[in-house]
Amino acid sequence: MVSAYTSNGSEGETEKINTNIVTLTRFLTEEQVKHKEATGDFTLLCHALQFSFKSIAYYIRRATLVNLTGLAGSSNTTGDDQKKLDVISNDLFIEAMRSSGKCALLVSEEEEEVIYFKDAKDARYAVACDPIDGSSNLDAGVSVGTIFAIHKLAEGSTGTKEDILKPGTELVAAGFTMYGASAQLVITMKGGSVNGFTLDNGVGEFILTHPDMRLPKKRSIYSVNEGNSLYWEDNVKEYFNSLKEAKEEGGKPYSARYIGSMVADAYRTLLYGGVFAYPADKKSPKGKLRILYECAPMAMVFENAGGQAVDSQMRRLMEVVPEHIHDKSGIFMGSWDEIEKVKSFHK
Template sequence: MSAATSACARAIVATKKTTAARRAGKSATRATPRSVAARAGGAGTPFTTWILQQEMEEKIDGELAVVLSSIGLACKQIASLVQRAGLQGMTGLAGETNVQGEDQKKLDVISNDVFCDVLRQTGRTGVIASEEEDVPVAVEETFGGNYVVVFDPLDGSSNIDAAVSTGSIWGIYESDSTCIPDFGTEDAAKIEEKCVMNVCQPGNNLLCAGYCMYSSSTILVLTLGEGVYGFTLDPTVGEFIMSHDNIKVPESGKIYSFNEGNYDMWTPGLKKYMDSLKTGGAEQGTKPYSARYIGSLVGDFHRTILYGGIYGYPGDSKNPNGKLRLLYECAPMSFIAEQAGGMGSTGKERVLDVVPEKFHQRVPFFTGSKKEVQYLESFM
C-alpha cells in the first residue's frame, strides 16, 4: 500500500470522528451548511444576494460565503475565456499531459490557474485539489475557514474546439482541524500527507457541491445540502440570477446517455440492460428510450436532472473502473443528484458511501432518475 493510500485510509477514521464531534458541538444559533433550506429568495434573486441571505439566516458562516462567492467569480472568468477561446488562440493542446496521462488543452491549464488563484485569494481555503494537479495543495495564505475544495476546472474540454458545452465541477468539505498543515514546523512530506488526509473524504461529508455549464447560456447549479438551485449568468449585469428554484429530477425518464461505442467491452449484464432500453426498459413493449450523448459530463448531467432519464459512464474491459474521478466528478454530481431526488451509483453501491483510497481514484458512474438508476442496478 502506498503512502498516499495509507494516508487516505487513516484519514477516513479521523475525518468521521472529527466531523461527528463538530456537528454534535454546533450551537443552536449556527446551523451547518447541510441544513440550509434556502427559503430566502427565489427566482430572480442574484447569486451574491442569495449567498448573503444564507449567511444572515445563519445557514452558512461568513467564511463559506466568501468561498462560494470566489467560485462564482472563477466561473464568470472561465465563461468569458471559453467564449473568446477561438479568437485568442486558446484552443488546441497545451503540449502537456496531466497526472492521469491525458493530453491537456490550453484552456484546461488556464481554467485550473483561475480556480487556484481565486481560492487562494479568499484566505478561507486550506487545501485545494484539482483533477489537473499531481497532489492536493495546501494554501499558505489561509487565515480562516480552512475549507477543502476539490474541483475539475474544465470538464469536457476535449469538445472545446468544436464549441460544444463544457463545465466546471466542485465540491467543498470541512477541514479536519488535526490535519491542517503547519508551514512553520512541518516539512514538505508531512504537509503533503496532511493535504491528502483532508481531501480523501467520502461524499457523505460534502458540505456543498456544484457545477457551472458553459453553453448557449452559462448556468451555475449548486446544493448546500437541502435542495438544488440554478443561477443563469446575465451578461448585461455580470451576475448569476436564480433561474431554477429547487430543481427536482423526474422519478423516471425515457432518455439514456451512454457512449455505446464501448458496447463490445461491457459486461454481459450491462449489455442486457442497454438492449432492454431499446424495447421499453422496465416497461417492455413500450416506446424505446432516446439516446442523447454529448460527451461532456456537465452537459449530459444537466439535461438529465431537468428532463429525467439516466447518464452512465461504466467500467469496461479496458478501463474496469471507468474514467470519471470519484472526488472531482462522481461524488459532487451524486450529491447534487440526491438532493434533487435522484441517485448516484457505481452500479453496485451508492457513490457517496465510497471511501476514497487515493485522490485520483476512478469509479463507474450512473446517475439520474431514481427509478432508472435502480433499474440499471438490477442488471449489475
C-alpha cells in the same frame, strides 16, 4: 413588476421587467443568515468560486478569437493532453482559492498533487475541482463545464490530504457550471435543495432561474458512450439492450442522448430525467471518472434533486471513499426509478 418604455422610447407598448431578482450573491447571503453559527467564511469561498466561473465563461466565449483552443503542449496527471483553456482555467481556479484566504487545500484534475495554501492560517475548507470537464469538445463548440466539491476540515486540522479523501456524505457543498449557449451554475449544500443560476452577461451576475430543481421520478432517456459496449460486462450489456426494446405501456424504446461532455449530459438529465452512465468495463476496471471532483459532487446534486447515483458495484456513490486524490469509479446516475432498474440487472 414595473412598466418600462419600449426600446424606441414611445409610450404605449410596455414590457414587464422583473425587479425582484435573486442573484447568487443574494442567495448565498440569505442562506448564511439561516445558520446562526455561520462565520461568513463559506460565503466568501463561494464568492471566490463564483468569480472563477465568470472568468472561465468569459475566456471560453473569446477562445477562438484569441486562439486559446488547441493543445498547450503538456499532459495532465490523468494523461489527457492539456488545452490552453485547461491551463488558464486551472490557474484561475488556483488563484481564486488562494486569494479567498478560506481554502486550505485544493485538488485539481490538472495537478498531480494536492495544492496547499499554507498562508491561509484560518482556512477551514478543502476544495476539489475539474476546471474544464469535457475540454476535448472545445474546438467543436460543444458545451463544457466546471465541477466542484467543498469539504470542511476536521476540527483542529490545518489542512492535510485526509481532509479531502472523504466520501461524498461529508461534502459541505457541490455543483457544476456548464458553459454553453449561456453559463448555467447548479449548486447544492448538505441537506439542501438544488438551485440553478444563469449568468446574465449584461449585469455580470448569476441569476436564480431554476429554484429547487427536482428530477422526474422516471423518464425513457439514456445517455452512455456505446462505443465502449465491446468492453462492458454482460449485465451492463443486458441492461442497455433492454432499453432498446419496445415497452408494453408506451410501445416505444428509450431515446438515446449522448453529448460526450459529462456536465452537459448531467445537466440535461437533471432537467428532463432519465439515466446517465459511464460504467466500469474490461478496459477500465475501476471506471473512467474521478471520484473526488466528478462522481461525488454529481452524486450529491442528483441525490438532493430526488435522484440516485451508484457505482458499477451498485454501491451508493456518496459513500465510496477514494483511495487517492485521482481515484476513479464507474457511475450510473439519474431518476430514482431508472436507477432502481439498473440495480435490478446487477442483482
